[in-house]
Amino acid sequence: MSQYVVGLTGGIASGKSEVTRRFEALGIVVADADLAARAVVTVGSPALSLIAERFGADMLLADGSLDRARLRAHIFADPAERTALEAITHPAIRRLMQQQCEQAASPYALAAIPLLTEVGGRQAYPWLDRVLLVDAPEAVQHARLMQRDGIDAALADQMIAAQATRAQRLALADDVVVNDGHPDDLQAQVERLHARYLGLAVG
Structure with a gap:
């Protein structure tokens, strides 16, 4: 049972996964927001039922699972629809992550939340005791993105611009x-x- 939780965040291609792996190697349990986002929309989950109700049954595949590609295309075409989806999924993701952190068999737990700044920071996650930022200069992020994803400079610029600023994350x-x-x-x-x-965890 872990009573102390550190939120880990960072911009795209800042190296969050690498840092997370190193904490895991030291025996620390990590609750990952990206994995939680998948877990809360599995077949039979309340969130998936709400998505089908709100966006239509055609957002589901024949086996009853979420048609991610179709839903992604739909919400990116309309910011209001994206907000509606987040209103369904974000509370479920937060609940699951808090549960995973509380049940962690390590002295403290890490909650890896890439978009912590964008989703409301500490107000959205009031149970975080501290926030750890993995920081890299934008030029470094840019170069890593182009290399990692095989994209051009313009797209790398767009992806970085779509996130919170470095200053907002540092704050x-x-x-x-x-x-x-x-x-x-x-x-x-x-x-x-x-x-x-x-x-801090034992203090």
Whole structure:
């Protein structure tokens, strides 16, 4: 049972997954918002029923599962529809993540929430004790995105611009891991934070 929860966030291609893996290697349980988002819309879930009710049964595949591609195309064409979907899924995602963190068999838990700033920060997740930001300069994000996704500079610019600004994320953070070099440079930072969080969790 973990009573201390650290929210981990960061912009696209900042290196969140790499940092998360290093905390997991130290025995820390991670609740992942992306995995929770999938879990809350499985067949038979209340959220999936609400999606079918709100957006139509044609958003479901023949086996009753969510037609992600169709729903994605639908909501990206209309911001109001996207907001309606988030009103269904976000509360369910938050509940599941809080449950996973509370049940974590580690001294503290990490809640990996990539879009924490965009979805309302601490107001949306009042049960977070601290916020850890994985930070990288925009130029580094840009280069990583182009390399990772095989995209051009213009699309990389668009993807970065669609998220909160670096300044907005920094304003939300209690702690910052700077990830602007080699992945191995992260280990010392992670271990230092791990020691701090262990102290806070028992304190």
